[in-house]
Amino acid sequence: MGQPLITVLSAEFVSALPHGGKLGGLDVGTRTIGLAICDSEWRFAGPVETLRRTKFTADLQAIGAFAEREHIIGIVVGLPLNMDGSDSPRTQSVRAFGRNLAPLGLPILLWDERWSTQAVERAMIAADVSRAKRAEAVDKLAAAHILQGAIDALANLPPPE
DSSP: OOOOOEESOHHHHHHTSOSSOEEEEEEEOSSEEEEEEEOTTSOOEEEEEEEEOOOHHHHHHHHHHHHHHHTEEEEEEEEOOOTTSOOOHHHHHHHHHHHHTGGGOOOEEEEEOTTHHHHHHHHHHHTTOOHHHHHHHHHHHHHHHHHHHHHHHHHTSOOOO
């Protein structure tokens, strides 16, 4: 078996997936990783948990356990591009993180997440969520925001031929 697919192309990602099943979403930060999941019809994404990052092997094990427990068939990883669409050192770090998820054996879609954290922060401020509660929830909510954006785009792809 070859390496699992890691791509920025939605159609390529979908073609690598088995038909039907849940997707996982990751918001990879320097100190935490937000986890999200969507339903098997790819309609709704929701937050699951926030992992404290430690060593990569422990992070990989935790993500693998999450994927197995939730029967995930593919992973969407938020890709923090610069506002002009170019890569930054942070982007390169997340690309490497995505490549390092290969042992999970799941297709991976790197998804543009330029506005995810800001959108989630604004929504929580508008809802009058305290600063402490925002800090606790922002990563998993950002992961859900990233995943929702991806599944909305995937739902609008033309059917495969």
